[in-house]
Amino acid sequence: MSQLSIPEEVARRRTFAIISHPDAGKTTLTEKILLFAGAIQIAGSVKARKASRHAASDWMEIEKQRGISVASSVMQMEYQDCVINLLDTPGHQDFSEDTYRVLTAVDAALMVIDAANGVEPQTIRLLEVCRARNTPIITFINKLDREVQPPLDVLAEVESHLGMDAVPFSWPVGMGRSFGGVFDIPNDRMRLFKSGQARRGSDADDFIDGLDNPEIAKRFPDTYAQAREEIELIKEAAPAFDHQAFLEGRQTPVFFGSAINNFGVQEVLEALVRYAPPPGPRPATERVVQPDEPEFTGVVFKVQANMDPAHRDRVAFVRVSSGRFTRGMRLKVSRSKKEIRPNNVVSFLSQRRELVDEAFAGDVIGIPNHGVLHLGDVLTESETLHFKGLPFFAPELFQAVEVADPLRTKQLRIGLTQLGEEGAIQVFRPVAAGGAMLLGAVGALQFEVVAHRLQSEYGVAARMMPSRFTLARWVTSDDPKVLRQFLETNAAQIAYDVVEAAAYLASSPAQLRVVQERYPAVQFHTMREHGGMVFE
DSSP states (O other): OOOSOHHHHHHHEEEEEEEESTTSSHHHHHHHHHHHTTSOSSOOOSSOTTOSOOOTTOOSHHHHHHTSOOSOEEEEEEETTEEEEEEEOOOSGGGHHHHHHHHTTOSEEEEEEETTTBSOHHHHHHHHHHHHTTOOEEEEEEOTTSOOOOHHHHHHHHHHHHTSEEEESEEEESOGGGOOEEEETTTTEEEEOOTTOOOSSOOGGGEEEOTTOHHHHHHOTTTHHHHHHHHHHHHHHSOOOOHHHHHTTSEEEEEEOBGGGTBSHHHHHHHHHHHSOOOOOEEBSSOEEOTTOSSOEEEEEEEEEOSSGGGTOEEEEEEEEESEEETTOOEEETTTOOEEOOOSOEEEETTEEEEOSEEETTOEEEEEOSSSOOTTOEEESSSOOOBOOOEEEOOSEEEEEEESSGGGHHHHHHHHHHHHHTTSSEEEEESSTTOOEEEEESSTHHHHHHHHHHHHHHOOOEEEEEOSOOEEEEEEOSSHHHHHHHHHHTGGGEEEOTTOOEEEEESSHHHHHHHHHHOTTSEEESEEEGGGOOBO
């Protein structure tokens, strides 16, 4: 058990998510952060489908086959007396809902940008979520070992899309084959690029001190003059780094490097420890919860079924919001009022788990359970609390699903219920008799993942079929009688999701507009928060 007080333990925590557009190098950077922090001994390949090693943050079989991340992973490690909780999110836009929910559980974000492609569409969507929450962002501009855009252009793009000042902490000298390294602006020295350098710490020959040092110009005659000119321009034009402005989401420190070559990773890791905030207050409907309060509170921001297929397990990922968690303590589930005493609580290094004896605000713990805990559930020692802001978005794509073997109907229902509850896809039960179950998704790849998981985890061969529906809106009304009449009159268009929230399904935007005009006392919502309680 820790000998430190709760406030001292909270001050040690750094909880952040890595976000990016697909193929910007996010999962590679995650691997290398684990490597530099000493959490793993060898980084896995995220590209080679037939390699015996895979990224430590990718644990699903389909992730290993396709070389992409389709589910969020949680990893905890210690570095420089700090406890780091790193959440690796899917980069692919089809899994953006999972990423949005993860961003509600972190105190900072590390944004990875491919220097060749600049700020891409999925990155912009994720940035909007961070901006809405004023989440501090550190920026890593990756792949300088390749031929990329001029760094000043990338920097301008970052500022334009973020709407905040970009403050370079390092600057590249050359790119691609002529990439010589980066100049460390605050420490006035150049770190020399060595392909594949994986050691932690630094040797003296890794650096050349001084912007005016003739040794740099001598070693890099073709690239250093331009880099020096750009650095001097930045020193004149860019604002000085202001830590408070960073914490308020008005500035982002920028680092350049090459994650695949382990270059620039240590600087990013040290910046996260030095500048990223410890856990802060969390707003609940009832009050604001402070991280150093003595009583434990936590919220389920993710549910994952079958992380260990051999045991058909179901793990609720809980972000600790306050107090001290100890194994076996009595906890109350605010939604159901049930009491639980979790004894086999785990921390993660992706699929590797260790039993947790205690945890503090900012930590992410996994509670194995059999459907007792749902997305958005709040756990407390005594009071009833409801944390805000865990979003579900109205699906944009629909497919009907049936089981190929009627004898596996029960397994299909169990699989769809669990996958729907964990947020892998949205599952709708039509009111109309005989209607097949409907799957709603933000992106088409979600259907492929669900079909794969139904087969591999539940032994169900599912048939996906086209649906006549193209959009959905959750419906509410201030008058229960009006809502009941609406649901009865439009039963052929009504379906219920996994939390029994009613949704109106339309075949076209025109059909939706007509029904909205016909029923002005009914509200049609594009977003549902957890539990079906709060709509926007």
